[in-house]
Amino acid sequence: EPEVTQTPSHQVTQMGQEVILRCVPISNHLYFYWYRQILGQKVEFLVSFYNNEISEKSEIFDDQFSVERPDGSNFTLKIRSTKLEDSAMYFCASSEVLSYEQYFGPGTRLTVT
Amino acid sequence: AQTVTQSQPEMSVQEAETVTLSCTYDTSESNYYLFWYKQPPSRQMILVIRQEAYKQQNATENRFSVNFQKAAKSFSLKISDSQLGDTAMYFCAFMSRNTGNQFYFGTGTSLTVIP
Numbered sequence: 438e439p440e441v442t443q444t445p446s447h448q449v450t451q452m453g454q455e456v457i458l459r460c461v462p463i464s465n466h467l468y469f470y471w472y473r474q475i476l477g478q479k480v481e482f483l484v485s486f487y488n489n490e491i492s493e494k495s496e497i498f499d500d501q502f503s504v505e506r507p508d509g510s511n512f513t514l515k516i517r518s519t520k521l522e523d524s525a526m527y528f529c530a531s532s533e534v535l536s537y538e539q540y541f542g543p544g545t546r547l548t549v550t
Numbered sequence: 551a552q553t554v555t556q557s558q559p560e561m562s563v564q565e566a567e568t569v570t571l572s573c574t575y576d577t578s579e580s581n582y583y584l585f586w587y588k589q590p591p592s593r594q595m596i597l598v599i600r601q602e603a604y605k606q607q608n609a610t611e612n613r614f615s616v617n618f619q620k621a622a623k624s625f626s627l628k629i630s631d632s633q634l635g636d637t638a639m640y641f642c643a644f645m646s647r648n649t650g651n652q653f654y655f656g657t658g659t660s661l662t663v664i665p
Contacts, residue, residue, distance in 0.1 A: 440594075468651060479554075480641065480655040493650035528595070537583045537645060539653060541595040 439463045441542035443529050449548045450519055458514045458545045460529030469512045470530040470539060471504065473497070480528065486512065487534075519549045552577045554644050556656035563632045564664050570617075571627045571659045573642030579603075582646040584618065584625045585653070589639040598640070601625065632663045 442461045450456050462469050471483040484494040486504055503515045512531075516523055526546050530539040553576045563569035575584070586598040601609045601618050608616050613633075617626045629636055642656040 470652070472653070472655075479657045480653075482652040482654070485650060485652055493652055495652075532651070537647075537651070538585075538597055538600060540597075541587075543594040 439540075441529055441531055441540050443527075443542040443545050445545060446543065447546045447548070449550065452521060452549055453518050456516050456519055456547065458516075458527050458529075458547070460512045460514070460542055461510050462512055462529065462531030463540055464510070465533065466531035466540070467534045468492075468532045468539075469504075469506070470532075471514045472528045472530065472541075473525040474528065474544075475522075475525045483514070516547075519547075521549050523547060524549045552579070552644050552646070552649060552654045554642055554654050554656040556642055556659050558659045559657070560660045560662075562662040562664055563629075565632055565634060567632055568628060568630045569632055569661065571629075571640050571642075571661065573625045573627070573656055575623050575625065575642075575644050575654075577623070577644065577646065579646040579648055581648070582644060584616075585643040585645070586614070586616070586625075586627045587641045587643060587655075588636075589641060589658070590635075591638070595641065599627065629661075634663050634665060637661060637663045 444459045469486040474480045484498045485492045526544045528544045529542040532539045555574045582603045584601045587595045589595045599611045613630045639658045641658045643653045
């Protein structure tokens with residue numbers, strides 16, 4: 438069964454550094470999402486992406502964040518200058534255009550020190 | 551704004567018994583979808599069951615079924631014949647196309663199945 442994959446599984450970075458989290462969505466899916474889950478808190482929506490542009494973003498997704506689909510398979514989340522409060526598990530998800538089921542990746546645990 | 555509430559942070563059940571996880575939500579939307587996702591210790595969320603709000607019939611997937619009460623904005627998950635592999639975090643989620651297909655999640659219920 439096709440799966441969403443994410444790399445790396447764990448990323449440790451220093452405050453102020455840039456990080457790029459990578460995701461490979463399911464190949465025939467056209468909607469892509471990023472969510473984050475701070476330890477002990479609920480999963481929160483960050484951004485959705487369709488047709489090479491952001492279709493929706495939350496208040497969390499400020500100018501420090503950006504997303505990109507650099508080629509036909511990868512979907513990336515970049516945090517320009519990480520803060521301690523960016524430490525969280527980041528989940529990528531994808532869905533077919535007309536489907537309401539989102540398939541989630543295993544997550545990348547980001548630790549900012 | 552949409553909110554999803556799961557009031558049971560932790561639950562446990564004996565193997566082969568039945569357990570019900572609670573979820574309530576708040577929305578002004580009339581057309582929406584509700585989901586239960588399971589997150590095993592390996593951390594990948596997997597869809598358990600989905601309910602369309604316009605359907606009156608409760609969704610069922612093998613040992614998993616829901617009790618959807620639209621007027622009460624309640625969406626509980628019943629797991630019958632619990633198995634050790636059901637041990638996981640369970641998230642209730644809401645989605646409406648009018649709000650851009652994003653999911654709104656509850657805080658989760660950690661379920662432990664005891665042998």
